[in-house]
Amino acid sequence: MIPQPRENIGSISPYVPGKPIEEVRRELGLKGKIIKLASNENPLGPSKLAVKAIRKALKEINLYPDDGCYALGKRLSDHLGISENQLIFGNGSVDIIEFITKTFVAPGDQVVMADQAFIMYKIAAKMADARPVIVPLKNYTHDLESMAQAVTPQTKVVYIANPNNPTGTMVNHDQLSAFIKSVPESCVIVLDEAYSEYITRSDFPRSMELLKEHPNIIILHTFSKIYGLAGLRVGYGIGHPELIASVRKVRLPFNISLLSQAACLAALDDVKHLEHSRQVNDAGKEFLYRQFEKMTLLYVPSEGNFVLIDPELDSMEVFIRLQKRGIIIRPVKNYGLPTALRITVGTEKQNKKLVGSLKKILKEVRRSL
Numbered sequence: 061m062i063p064q065p066r067e068n069i070g071s072i073s074p075y076v077p078g079k080p081i082e083e084v085r086r087e088l089g090l091k092g093k094i095i096k097l098a099s100n101e102n103p104l105g106p107s108k109l110a111v112k113a114i115r116k117a118l119k120e121i122n123l124y125p126d127d128g129c130y131a132l133g134k135r136l137s138d139h140l141g142i143s144e145n146q147l148i149f150g151n152g153s154v155d156i157i158e159f160i161t162k163t164f165v166a167p168g169d170q171v172v173m174a175d176q177a178f179i180m181y182k183i184a185a186k187m188a189d190a191r192p193v194i195v196p197l198k199n200y201t202h203d204l205e206s207m208a209q210a211v212t213p214q215t216k217v218v219y220i221a222n223p224n225n226p227t228g229t230m231v232n233h234d235q236l237s238a239f240i241k242s243v244p245e246s247c248v249i250v251l252d253e254a255y256s257e258y259i260t261r262s263d264f265p266r267s268m269e270l271l272k273e274h275p276n277i278i279i280l281h282t283f284s285k286i287y288g289l290a291g292l293r294v295g296y297g298i299g300h301p302e303l304i305a306s307v308r309k310v311r312l313p314f315n316i317s318l319l320s321q322a323a324c325l326a327a328l329d330d331v332k333h334l335e336h337s338r339q340v341n342d343a344g345k346e347f348l349y350r351q352f353e354k355m356t357l358l359y360v361p362s363e364g365n366f367v368l369i370d371p372e373l374d375s376m377e378v379f380i381r382l383q384k385r386g387i388i389i390r391p392v393k394n395y396g397l398p399t400a401l402r403i404t405v406g407t408e409k410q411n412k413k414l415v416g417s418l419k420k421i422l423k424e425v426r427r428s429l
């Protein structure tokens with residue numbers, strides 16, 4: 061008999077990523093252009109400054125990267141007005157979710173999270189033989205009152221994705237502040253702000269301010285979304301120096317590659333790319349909303365770079381038909397939303413193509429019922 065995994069590992073449903081373009085091409089034998097609107101990447105691509113920095117750094121890849129990410133840490137800490145020892149870098153922010161779990165969560169502990177929130181929180185808790193405590197969303201939004209009630213002395217970590225993936229909704233400053241006050245300080249509160257650079261609302265939590273008052277917060281950010289560097293895998297966590305010192309102990313050496321460090325440093329200086337990405341996203345969302353309204357298609361207004369739609373049909377059918385037309389989006393059945401799909405906001409051209417195909421497909425599927 062071959063070795064069997066621990067019980068909790070056996071019970072994990074593996075993370076299902078958005079389908080890569082080349083996989084869809086191979087599977088369906090598609091010849092033309094394929095559009096991927098499945099993983100909330102930046103449709104404008106990476107910053108040109110980042111690409112230039114990678115080219116320059118290429119001749120040094122015989123050397124190990126700076127394990128402490130000194131230059132990137134210095135640049136970010138200046139930008140955020142914190143000290144460098146408040147930062148931890150990960151191979152994507154998912155890496156930091158794993159670090160937090162390894163640092164704070166022991167077998168049998170509880171980890172509180174929303175039902176339809178980033179699925180890695182559940183997986184990470186199970187990896188540690190802990191118990192994920194799942195709280196349903198309310199109106200597609202984190203129900204902070206119920207989450208606070210779910211916290212017990214056994215709760216070691218609480219996750220809040222803000223804005224939330226896959227729904228795009230957010231909790232505001234006052235709501236979050238009240239929640240944090242109601243949770244014991246011994247519990248780590250993770251504020252996952254992977255999409256916060258897209259925010260336009262003025263009541264979005266001022267999490268850096270909250271961090272000054274509450275040393276049990278860790279804020280997560282990523283270079284995978286608005287910075288357009290998902291392929292490089294860099295995320296970072298911000299927290300109290302003592303908390304960060306503990307989390308740093310479980311990080312493996314050299315987890316941020318030399319090319320990634322160079323590119324992220326340059327991307328932080330590319331304010332124009334950031335602004336442009338934000339504008340294209342806002343305009344794209346407005347366009348999609350108007351079109352969805354014309355189609356009487358249910359959607360959830362989003363604070364991120366993606367929109368959740370609910371055609372009230374089998375989402376896999378819609379997904380497969382769109383894929384055949386060269387458009388990859390994301391069914392969210394694995395989030396317990398069997399008729400909903402998540403669409404990343406694309407460029408103007410991509411959004412138009414998506415809407416055109418979606419109109420035809422929804423008609424086809426409804427007719428076939």
Ligand SMILES: Cc1ncc(COP(=O)(O)O)c(C=O)c1O
Pocket residue numbers: 099100151152153154155178221224225252254281282283284290293294295
């Ligand atoms: C809410 C949220 N957190 C974290 C991540 C992971 O991002 P990264 O690429 O930095 O690992 C994602 C990715 O989709 C996300 O939606």
